[in-house]
Amino acid sequence: MDAITQFDLATTGLREVNAALHKAGVTGSFVIDKPAGAHNVAVGVNAPVQVTVNGHVGYYAAGMNQLAEITINGNAGTGVGENMMSGVVRVTGNASQSAGATAHGGLLIIEGDAAARCGISMKGVDIVVGGSIGHMSAFMAQAGRLVVRGDAGEALGDSIYEARLYVRGAVSSLGADCIKKDMRPEHHAELAELLSAAGYSDDTAEYSRYGSARNLYHFHVDNAGSY
Amino acid sequence: MCGIVGLHLRTPELYPQLGELLSEMLGEMSDRGADSAGIAVYGDPVWSPPGRGCVSVTDLDTVPDLGPDVDVVTVDKSFLLSADLPSEQLLDRVRAAYPEALIAGFGADLAVLKGVGHPRTLTERWGLSTAQGWQGVGHTRMATESAVTPSGCHPYTVGPQQCLVHNGSFANHATIRRDLRREGVVFDSENDTEVGARFVAAQLAAGRDVETALKELCATFDGFYTLLVSNHDSFAVVRDAIACKPAVIAETADWVAMASEYRALSGLPGVESAKIWEPEPEVVYAWTR
Numbered sequence: 001m002d003a004i005t006q007f008d009l010a011t012t013g014l015r016e017v018n019a020a021l022h023k024a025g026v027t028g029s030f031v032i033d034k035p036a037g038a039h040n041v042a043v044g045v046n047a048p049v050q051v052t053v054n055g056h057v058g059y060y061a062a063g064m065n066q067l068a069e070i071t072i073n074g075n076a077g078t079g080v081g082e083n084m085m086s087g088v089v090r091v092t093g094n095a096s097q098s099a100g101a102t103a104h105g106g107l108l109i110i111e112g113d114a115a116a117r118c119g120i121s122m123k124g125v126d127i128v129v130g131g132s133i134g135h136m137s138a139f140m141a142q143a144g145r146l147v148v149r150g151d152a153g154e155a156l157g158d159s160i161y162e163a164r165l166y167v168r169g170a171v172s173s174l175g176a177d178c179i180k181k182d183m184r185p186e187h188h189a190e191l192a193e194l195l196s197a198a199g200y201s202d203d204t205a206e207y208s209r210y211g212s213a214r215n216l217y218h219f220h221v222d223n224a225g226s227y
Numbered sequence: 228m229c230g231i232v233g234l235h236l237r238t239p240e241l242y243p244q245l246g247e248l249l250s251e252m253l254g255e256m257s258d259r260g261a262d263s264a265g266i267a268v269y270g271d272p273v274w275s276p277p278g279r280g281c282v283s284v285t286d287l288d289t290v291p292d293l294g295p296d297v298d299v300v301t302v303d304k305s306f307l308l309s310a311d312l313p314s315e316q317l318l319d320r321v322r323a324a325y326p327e328a329l330i331a332g333f334g335a336d337l338a339v340l341k342g343v344g345h346p347r348t349l350t351e352r353w354g355l356s357t358a359q360g361w362q363g364v365g366h367t368r369m370a371t372e373s374a375v376t377p378s379g380c381h382p383y384t385v386g387p388q389q390c391l392v393h394n395g396s397f398a399n400h401a402t403i404r405r406d407l408r409r410e411g412v413v414f415d416s417e418n419d420t421e422v423g424a425r426f427v428a429a430q431l432a433a434g435r436d437v438e439t440a441l442k443e444l445c446a447t448f449d450g451f452y453t454l455l456v457s458n459h460d461s462f463a464v465v466r467d468a469i470a471c472k473p474a475v476i477a478e479t480a481d482w483v484a485m486a487s488e489y490r491a492l493s494g495l496p497g498v499e500s501a502k503i504w505e506p507e508p509e510v511v512y513a514w515t516r
Contacts, residue, residue: 037490056489056503075503077489078473096473096505115505116470135470135508 003028010034014041021045021068037077042070045087062089065106081108084125097134100127103144109198116153119146122163128198138165139175147194149202157210161217165210166191168202177216181209229381229394230256230367230487231474233455234495235462235514238481239361241496242270246358248495250350252484253365255491257346259394260367264349265341265380267332267390269459270360274300274307274338280314282321283307283339283384286329286377293320303352304377305331305340314387329377329415332384336360336459339390341380361516364457366392372400373418383424386431388459391424394487395451395472403447423448427456438511441465445509453506455485463513470508477501483514 007017009032017032021042029050035041039058042051045068053061056074065084072080075093079101086106091099094112101117103125110118110127116134119127124143132150139155141163151169158175164187165178174180183191188204195202216223232252236242245268253264268274275281276298284291285305291297293308297317300307310317314333321328332339338358342349346367350356366381373379382390397403400419403426408414412425423444430440437456441463444454453472456463464485466474475489479501486492489503506512 036493037488058488058490075489
């Protein structure tokens, strides 16, 4: 078993911690204590390491992640897991706005609530939110899946492309060109798989699927008034 | 950008620590605005002696002399005046004697300090860490809408005991300022936030409560904002409908605190077990002691 490397952000600088995570050929497990809301904790990791952050983090935590499994035991600020490419990022508390923004791959799990613009412009990431999400979530979402075990705020999936959204609770309103769609067997199957990967075992029959009506998908002059 | 902090203490045992806690909160928000800063402290017995009318003055070249009945405490480049008079009467005397002075704030138990410079330097010069009281608000400014001067610093305290701090920018402030000027409201600056503060003050003066006043502000103002509005005994938070300007609220049995970012709250006693959340767009959150 690989050694566990321990960092205390109260006494060690963030650049030093991130540099250790960026070292070529890095392996093993890392524990980061006392982040005290610092920004950019464990960003840009590109190795199959385990990182545990004990405490609340600021902006862009675990951003651009590749391969690493990063757990934040606390809340996360704006843009947690933004532009992540692969790996798993888990937040045990709540996340602020723009969680998983533009992310291409991997799995982002937020056990609590995620605020506005969750999954904005997501490009292939899977996001599972244990609680509810705020307004304008999945705005211009291009690919990937977003699962919400609670409710969704206003304008869900506005101008969505091909991402698939699964919501168990109420949706305040749908954004432009986002519609409710049928849950076919393959959707129940992929939803069950996503829930299971995040550690949940909900009845998929309680969920609704939302996605693009594809009316605004390509520009058509007759739709000019809808933009 | 700009940073906001606010601390509303519930436990009197913490009153002696208000300044120390507020200094740390404001310092943490320096990265969000390093050109100037301002604070308001409610209840410091030296800066705003209890039972007296209080006026905070800045941007004045000489120590104001209003006669033997008016005490002056000099704090860096600001003067905190107090007298056995209602604050409004003391304010009238200050304005008559020193029309060029910038009135940073007025009202019983209130002291307001503003300055240009790095927030950590300013709080040190002010000796904020030794201040006491039950409530404090602060702002670190990265100017976007008007000049970097003390008059451009928040908080804006245009009504008795009222303070308003703002992160964001109002788009239609010039139109609303023109309307308010037409109604006789006098402005100290061309700053967008001052328009918000004077709008709220006019609403409160018309007898509306803070919640109604802030709902009215949401309906009238266009732009981006997270606002912290405090009064003698209360403090309230509201964000615009888009809510892109950050805000975090934390609450324990001992205090309620608000800041632009969590890291400003990370040093508060008992924050580990606090209830922490982000205010919803256009929802007014208010606390009264």
